[in-house]
Amino acid sequence: MDPLSEAVLAGASPETLSAAPVPDRYLAAHLRVEDVRMFTGVEDKDVRKSLRVGEVPMPELAPDEVLVAVLASSINYNTVWSAMFEPMPSFGFLKRFAATGGFAGRHDQPYQVVGSDGAGVVVRVGVGVRHWRVGDHVVVSPAYVDDQEPATHGDGMMGNEQRAWGFETNFGGLAHYTVVRATQLLPKPAHLTWEEAASVTLCAGTAYRMLVSRQGADMKQGDIVLIWGATGGLGAYAVQMVKNGGGIPVGVVSSPQKAELLRRLGCDIVVDREELGLGGAENGPEETVAAGKRLGRIIREQAGGDPHIVFDYVGKATFGLSVFLVRRGGTVVTCGSSTGYQHQYDNRYLWMNLKRVIGSHVANLQENTECIRLFDLGHLSPALSRCYQLAEVGEAARLVQTNSHIGKVGVLCLAPEPGLGVTDRAARERIGEQRINPLRLPIAAEAL
Incomplete structure (x- = not known):
């Protein structure tokens, strides 16, 4: 040395x-x-x-x-x-x-x-x-x-x-x-x-800009926020920021062990991907819509409404669901795309329901x-x-x-x-x- x-x-x-x-x-x-x-x-x-x-x-x-x-x-x-x-x-x-x-x-x-x-x-x-x-x-x-x-x-x-x-x-x-x-x-x-x-x-800085900043989703108290990969590096900070800011975090994870960790972070609603029938990045349109409907029901039953914001850094495997699930006039905020950059979604859900997609970086x-x-x-x-x-x-x-x-x-x-x-x-x-x-x-x- x-x-x-x-x-x-x-x-x-x-x-x-x-x-x-x-x-x-x-x-x-x-x-x-x-x-x-x-x-x-x-x-x-x-x-x-x-x-x-x-x-x-x-x-x-x-x-x-x-x-x-x-x-x-x-x-x-x-x-x-x-x-x-x-x-x-x-x-x-x-x-x-x-x-x-x-x-x-x-x-x-x-x-x-x-x-x-x-x-x-x-x-x-x-x-x-x-x-x-x-x-x-x-x-x-x-x-x-x-x-x-x-x-x-x-x-x-x-x-x-x-x-x-x-x-x-x-x-x-x-x-x-x-x-x-x-x-x-x-x-x-x-x-x-x-x-x-x-x-x-x-x-943490990336999650802050995505969720809290006016340059991102500009989250407010009471907002329902769906967070994909909620025990990942970005997701774990997003859960804390939503909870700290008076929102309702909905976290999606891939195992019961990760679900338990998510509850320790204070996540209000925890969903295991297995419940949704999601197998990865190659889900077809029909599987995506079916999984979206299942997840939407869970969120409405437990949070009282559809998400105001979807926090998506996963990318290809989740983006179509994000656009489908966010409420009318809601915001999908995205970065990273760890499962792939080529996102597919049904644009009818975006344009006819006046939803927004915000790209965010650092x-x-x-x-x-x-x-x-x-x-x-x-x-x-x-x-x-x-x-x-x-x-x-x-x-x-x-x-x-x-x-x-x-x-x-x-x-x-x-x-x-x-x-x-x-x-x-x-x-x-x-x-x-x-x-x-x-x-x-x-x-x-x-x-x-």
Whole structure:
């Protein structure tokens, strides 16, 4: 371990951190451009074969950037896409970014460090950074925006040069160090451990924009919200936000064990997919309508009406049902599409019933700030279920790839063990360990 990493783990002062040399190379989970065609003609694109852990060169810091020593990160589905080289190799994103010129040219490398979540310690700041200092404990938003674009100042997600850090950029969070723009940083909730905090920004921020923000569904008290994949990374945060905001969450899961976990999250109505006769992404129109009618009856009987909002990140397997089920004038809000991007639905249900579909992507800095505040207050809890070491990142990503996980799967980077990083013990005791970690109770292992 290099002297700077040792100083971070020792809790050294900002002065000591600033004096320690930045290493020339660092350990990172990364992909190699020569592996791009390794899955051609292969049905099971096992990400354990493409994700490498090894040293990569330390990039130069731009004036508006910050170097963060990463204590923990987590797996998101975009890392799975990158490691499968689908729907296209993410090295193409790096080339297009590099073509914009200046410091962006650093990102076009024969390797890509992946990962779009992170929690750690600021160890260097660029000369143009004003609001962050060496020694600050931070979490990283995946929204990599260009603050010189006019559209960014209306909504950070609307700029043409907005990118997902660690997916459409290089130098991501599954590493000992990461380079991020200052506009990606947020204060780490002081009562959370490194791995808990690292499970928050991408999925919770995305769920916040989808449900709570005016840019999304603009949920109000009393709204009935159908949540597909309700014990997944996004779904577990969506359930909490609906409940916290006075709505009525309806969660759909795939096993009795996951149903029990969902009840622990406070979900009002829990539905097992088996009750609906859903077999996956290849349901035909008749099966889809029949399943929709069954689910609609369940929701009306238990919630008193059809959903005002459907929260859909599953995609191909559920989107037709989402459009069918949402009430007249209601909203389907969608992102991700983990089961496939090509959605089919009967447009009559959309146009004749004046329904809306809203596409949503990550969250702007203000939305993520409001979201993190809810964690600080103890109103939201991390969705972390288990944690791996950086050397085991392939296994962690494989768990997500095969949908064998619940909530978020964490990865320890510089942190030698779980449970470190809490600087406000009083707040943690006040909120309560069980409430902070609802998916890390013994039942969580059974659900896997």
